[in-house]
Amino acid sequence: MKIVDVPEEWEVLASTEHFSGRVISVRTDRVRMPGDTSADRDYVTHIGSVAVVALDDRNRVLLLRQYRHPVRHLLWELPAGLRDVKGEPTVETAARELAEEAAYRATTWHTLLDLMSSPGMSDERVRIFLARGLSEIPEEERDFQHCHEEIGMPVVWVPLAEAVEKVLAGEIHNSPAAAGILAAYAASADGFTSLRPADAPEA
Known part of the structure; x- marks a missing residue:
C-alpha cells in the first residue's frame, strides 16, 4: 500500500452540536461503521x-x-x-x-x-x-x-x-x-x- 494520507468521509447518520464558540465548537456525530454498524464520535471543530x-x-x-x-x-x-x-x-x-x-x-x-x-x-x-x-x-x-x-x-x-x-x-x-x-x-x-x-x- 502507498504510505500517504488520503481524504475519505464515512456517512454521518446524525450530528449534534453541544457548544459553539469563536474558535472551537463541540459536536457528536453518529458515523456508519464497517459491518453496517454505527458509533458516536465526539470531537472539536477548529x-x-x-x-x-x-x-x-x-x-x-x-x-x-x-x-x-x-x-x-x-x-x-x-x-x-x-x-x-x-x-x-x-x-x-x-x-x-x-x-x-x-x-x-x-x-x-x-x-x-x-x-x-x-x-x-x-x-x-x-x-x-x-x-x-x-x-x-x-x-x-x-x-x-x-x-x-x-x-x-x-x-x-x-x-x-x-x-x-x-x-x-x-x-x-x-x-x-x-x-x-x-x-x-x-x-x-x-x-x-x-x-x-x-x-x-x-x-
Missing part, C-alpha cells in the same frame, strides 16, 4: 492555525514563551496564530503572526509541514512554515498591541541543534514547536531544497 519556524542566518530558531491555561504551563512555542481572516492565504497569516508576535519579517517562505494536531478528537489543521531572510521590524513601524497572555512574552533565539535536544529531552512540549523544530533540522540536511513552496496545496 478554525485552523499556522506556525512559523523563523530561522536566522546563524541557524537559530526564534521561540517565545506563552501561558497556556488548559495545561497550566508556560510553554516555549513558535510564533503562531489562528486562521481567523476569511480568505487570507495561510502564508500571509503566518507572516502577520511573525510580525505581531515577534516583530520580524522574512523574505523567504517555504511550507515545512502540515499537521492534524489531534485527529482523534479535533479537526484542527496546522500548517507550519519555514521563514528565512529575517529582519527586525523597526519600533516605529510596529502597530500591534499585545494583550492577555501575549503581554510580556519573552522572545529568544536558540541554536536549532540545541532546540532539537530540548525537544528530545522533554523540555519543549508544544506540538507545533516540537514538530517544526524537528522538521527544520531534518530539512536542513539538503539545505531545505526538498521543501514545498509556501503556497503548496493542503490535504
